[in-house]
Amino acid sequence: MAASSHKGSSGPARLAVKRALISLSDKTGATDFAKALAAAGVELLSTGGTAKALKEAGLAVTDVSEVTGFPEIMDGRVKTLHPAVHGGILAVRDAPEHVAAMREHGIAPIDLVAINLYPFEATAQRSDDPLEIIENIDIGGPAMIRAAAKNAAFVAVVTDPADYGRVAEEVAAGGVERALRQELAGKAFARTAAYDAAIAGWFAEREGTLFPERLSLSAERAAELRYGENPHQKAALYRLDGARPGAASARLANGKPLSFNNLGDADAAYQLVADLDPARPAIAIIKHANPCGVASGASLAEAHQKALRCDPVSAYGGVVAANRPLDAQAAKAITALFTEVVIAPDADEEALNIFAAKPNLRLLLTGEMRPAEGIILRSIAGGLLVQEADVAQVSEADLKVVTKRAPSPGELADLLFAFRVAKHVKSNAIVYAKDGATVGIGAGQMSRVDSARIAAWKAAEAARQAGEEVALTEGSVVASDAFFPFADGLMAAAEAGASAVIQPGGSLRDEEVIAAADEAGLAMVLTGLRHFRH
Structure with missing residues (x-):
């Protein structure tokens, strides 16, 4: 017509x-x-x-x-x-x-x-x-x-x-x-x-499809931001209709408005702690979208202390996420170090009063925490990349022991923890963990062996600054988000003091890597599941 x-x-x-x-x-x-x-x-x-x-x-x-x-x-x-x-x-x-x-x-x-x-x-x-x-x-x-x-x-x-x-x-x-x-x-x-x-x-x-022929999205502008990743870039925050709780929908309970980078780091922190075992208090410290310390503990304050030990230098000016409501003890621990943003489900009155004394510290309260679900969007020139959220989790039943030595119960718990953290580290990702806490993290390197070495070096630096004679990675376990293409990355972890390894497997050189693990006395398990995060 x-x-x-x-x-x-x-x-x-x-x-x-x-x-x-x-x-x-x-x-x-x-x-x-x-x-x-x-x-x-x-x-x-x-x-x-x-x-x-x-x-x-x-x-x-x-x-x-x-x-x-x-x-x-x-x-x-x-x-x-x-x-x-x-x-x-x-x-x-x-x-x-x-x-x-x-x-x-x-x-x-x-x-x-x-x-x-x-x-x-x-x-x-x-x-x-x-x-x-x-x-x-x-x-x-x-x-x-x-x-x-x-x-x-x-x-x-x-x-x-x-x-x-x-x-x-x-x-x-x-x-x-x-x-x-x-x-x-x-x-x-x-x-x-x-x-x-x-x-x-x-x-x-x-219809049961994640990817309809035409993807229709709706988002409401929640705020115009001061600038984007850099001062010369304009930016705004939009909230997707019907989205799950998170940094975009959280209530700002303390501090000045958030920046573009604050929101990106707060989202990364939220995604990580929401993915950890909800039965134990957990803390994640994020800097530039990568974790610099993650831990669980008997309390949030203890978890924060363990997480901070991993890389106290990078934690300065970072973003902290907690997987349960903040109490006064946790608030005191977190505010003892300069922190840009804290994100948590809630905070009690004492904690809120402690944060109120820090007017420049932003406190985001989400109301609840839920692991990733639905679809993930990423913009590229002229289009969107759309994928299902990485909701896969690995349990003990999924693991395949491929070395002569099987991991001990303590190593096994740390292996599962480290692999879950590695899921939230930019690839190539290497995570050393011990006693429910990260002790070294290597992120975003072009070479997996470099990630292993950088993580070990950062752990050694953290130990030196703390006045400890033994490297934090001594007696730790190590997780790799993807397979070791060569044995060199594995040997770098062994040299750092790791005793057990978790990795997806699937390399053409798996047998070579397994033999190297056996020769070094390492226990190694394969997950059959990769967690690239680009």
């Missing part, structure tokens, strides 16, 4: 509002808004429950069915889909043929449309009943919103209760300014796009 040939205009600089249609699912602020419009002499049209609420508030309201001459039918599925409504919204007021059509068919103009939609997103989150969810797919609402937004030259469209006040003020002052109408139109189209994205996502989920 061809579009109208009428070019139209940008409409009046200030649009006088004489007639408004209000149809709201969320009636927050509706009565006050309608009263303000009525006080400005605006005729009110409405539907169903909204009309009832406004009439009960003492307002004069014309029901849409009186305008269309047709009752609401099919349980309210059909009520506004009528030329008397859409003609009144879509008419170009300075087009003679449109004006003539309105006169011929008795269509009166509608100057303002205030609509919000059936609560599809909320219903889909709380209900497992597909029929109930489908009934909450709004049809007439999006049609009216899109019509009014398209005709923003002559109609003001309001989809957010937060905009009621300024719209009412402009109506009372003589009309809605063109700039505001255009802003509201853009906001309206963004709302219907987000609504359709949620519906498309629900249908894709019911």
Whole structure:
């Protein structure tokens, strides 16, 4: 069907509002808004429950069915889909043929449309009943919103209760300014796009596919950031609709607004501790998206002490994540060293008071912690890479002992811990661990043997600074996120004092690596599972 040939205009600089249609699912602020419009002499049209609420508030309201001459039918599925409504919204007021059509068919103009939609997103989150969810797919609402937004030259469209006040003020002052109408139109189209994205996502989920033919995403701007990774880059934080708890949705309970890099590190820290054994208090310290210390302990304070021991130099100015609510003891331990951000499920009153004495330290409270789920997105030039979240976990039953010596129970516990941490270290990743704590981490190297050597060197430095004569890696275990392509990386770990190794296996030289482990007296287990993190 061809579009109208009428070019139209940008409409009046200030649009006088004489007639408004209000149809709201969320009636927050509706009565006050309608009263303000009525006080400005605006005729009110409405539907169903909204009309009832406004009439009960003492307002004069014309029901849409009186305008269309047709009752609401099919349980309210059909009520506004009528030329008397859409003609009144879509008419170009300075087009003679449109004006003539309105006169011929008795269509009166509608100057303002205030609509919000059936609560599809909320219903889909709380209900497992597909029929109930489908009934909450709004049809007439999006049609009216899109019509009014398209005709923003002559109609003001309001989809957010937060905009009621300024719209009412402009109506009372003589009309809605063109700039505001255009802003509201853009906001309206963004709302219907987000609504359709949620519906498309629900249908894709019911089809059981992570990767639909067309991926529809919706995100709301939560904040404009001071800058991006560097001061010359602009940046903003967007929250994906329906996303799990995390750094993006956390409450800032203390400190100044977060930066782009703060948020990236806080997310990495959150992802790591959320993946650890929830039965034990755990702490992760992150610097530049990589862990510099991770540990579990009898308490959060003990876990922090053990994590800090791994690399106290890098921990300075880092981000700390805890896997359970913070208490005063943990808060004192964390604030003893300069820390940029702390992220945790919650904090008790004593802990909050301790953090309050550090106005520059940001405290993020997530409410809960959940491991990764769903899909992961990464932007590349001209597109998105989309993959399933790495939710795989390795248990003792998954391990295959390939050396003459099997790991001891203590080594086994540390191996599983180290491998879980390695999952959150940039590849090539090598993690040394002992007694439920990392003691050396090598991250993001082009060579796996370099990662092994760097991790051992950092552990030796940490021991030297602590005045310890024995390297932290002595008697530790070592985890590799992918197989050892040669025996040199393994031997570097053995030279550092590691006694047991966990790695995926699968190299063409596995037998050579296993023989080297046997010769060094190491215990080695294979997982058959790789954890690259690029």
